[in-house]
Amino acid sequence: MKKTERIKHLVFCSILFRLEIIVLILTYFYSLIYYQLNWLSYLWYFVSWWIFQTDFLILLFAFGGLI
Numbered sequence: 001m002k003k004t005e006r007i008k009h010l011v012f013c014s015i016l017f018r019l020e021i022i023v024l025i026l027t028y029f030y031s032l033i034y035y036q037l038n039w040l041s042y043l044w045y046f047v048s049w050w051i052f053q054t055d056f057l058i059l060l061f062a063f064g065g066l067i
Helices: 003-033 039-066
Strands: none
């Protein structure tokens, strides 16, 4: 990969990472405001955390490609 392509890829991954941080924060506030012990809340929290972890791994691989 060329260096410019790597930088574009890193920017794209960092944008995804920031979006997932926003989703995680929104999920946290959703849980605080609407505290319910039902399966839908747990499912939403689990899915957002899984997405966050996946994008974190993508970002780590993007940094690894630049080094």
